[in-house]
């Protein structure tokens with residue numbers, strides 16, 4: 001069960017010494033989120049640049065750290081947790097998470113910089129595939145992230161072939177590990193809620209919905225659901241979300257494949273039970289065609305380059321031979 005007891009002690013060693021013994025912390029904030037700031041810091045011994053998140057100690061804070069550290073192991077698409085410290089500042093107990101520094105910043109800013117020319121389907125698919133891999137890794141560990149958004153998707157560097165990684169596990173939740181005692185004679189089914197019978201599967205389904213919104217934005221540059229005017233959510237916008245009322249305006253969506261649109265439609269399905277799962281996305285024709293023919297294309301491209309290099313080499317060797325003959 002996920003009672004508080006599970007999160008009072010860390011299942012891994014944390015550092016109790018003062019973090020400034022090992023890291024030089026710069027006042028420069030890399031980013032600001034609702035549950036904490038992220039500062040730049042540098043490992044004194046190795047000089048490695050890192051990111052530091054300081055959160056007030058609490059059961060929720062411990063849950064975030066435990067799930068983030070567990071999730072990042074064996075997954076290159078989740079921001080790596082390098083160190084965890086338990087320190088006290090002015091008698092306030094704090095948890096400090098040292099992470100790899102994602103120098104490319106938030107995907108959110110990258111999308112904004114592109115303002116009116118959104119990604120090509122291929123570029124978008126490159127990012128979406130990395131997000132899908134991260135979410136697949138989480139869902140296979142029975143973890144739901146529950147806060148998927150471009151602000152929590154970070155890039156390793158400023159280049160176009162940067163790797164996209166998922167961070168910020170402040171809302172993450174581990175599903176029920178043990179099966180419910182549905183079969184136990186002591187279990188009275190009269191009072192059990194439907195979501196319990198779904199084994200919290202709808203938690204994971206909300207990640208799929210969020211991915212659908214992110215995929216939509218990557219392909220056209222604006223969100224499927226928005227409120228006229230300001231950023232605050234309006235009741236009209238809420239109703240559009242509840243009824244799955246969105247469009248694919250022709251101007252931006254005319255040249256986008258029907259596979260991409262149908263994949264988005266399966267992700268933006270209002271009923272969580274009908275919504276496509278992460279396995280459904282991994283085996284979707286849009287992703288498989290794109291990644292497979294991309295692989296083929298990559299090989300073909302390399303073949304062409306190799307052939308051109310060979311021809312150039314032969315040509316220059318022939319010139320040399322002719323000069324020698326002359």
Ligand SMILES: c1cc2nc(N[C@H]3CCCNC3)c3c(n2n1)NCC3
Nearest residue numbers: 030031032033038051101102105151
């Ligand atoms: C690791 C973690 C991290 N978090 C960051 N920013 C956080 C701020 C809160 C919302 N999610 C993203 C930034 C980073 N990094 N690097 N580099 C630039 C900005």
